[in-house]
Amino acid sequence: MINSNYLNKYNLLNAKLEDEVAENSPLWSIEYLLLKWDDKLFHDMLFYTKLCKTDKKGLYNQFPFEVDSKDKYTSPDQLIAFLSALKLNNEEEEIKKIWKYLWTHLFTYDNISKRINFNRTMQPSAIFFCGYLAGIKIFGPLLSLSCMVSCIFKRKETSGKLKAWVLFKVAKLNLTEKICNKLISTNKHFKTWKNVFFTYFQEESHPIRDLFK
16 A cells, blocks of 8 residues: 555655655656556556647646646646656557657657757657557667666766656666666665665655655
């Protein structure tokens, strides 16, 4: 049973007790699901993903509600979370629609103007992830490389490493996972993925920490 104190009003996972609807709740929920499957959390994640769909094929909003800040733009982390949910639900056609949107909009992703906006160029790892999940195998090596780079550089950083963890887990890049596991094991700051998760999720009662007990 997930500690309900960490669930927001959409029943997705927050990082802190004080969070309401944190931007990265979908990605944290995917991380939990990859560590331990939970049918209800997965159902709620799929529902949230559908709430964020726009009337334009392949385009998703950052939140299913209006926000008055820079956070209104769909971030790479959010897109990766949505793609992960769709992949885990075997919705290949919907993934292909997202890929088609990215391709036809020159790899930009602007859910506000819904036009090509080079200020909203999508992060390379999210592009590689989407392309690979859409069935374009040439993106596999690029996705693998981006995961390994995240595990090698910025030795003390955690968010990029956890995002890489999600990418190779969802894409089932088994060799990449083995290499990244080795890279983490040689990182004197962490040595294990457990320590990466514990450094990121610092509250003792967090549900993801509970999975390692």
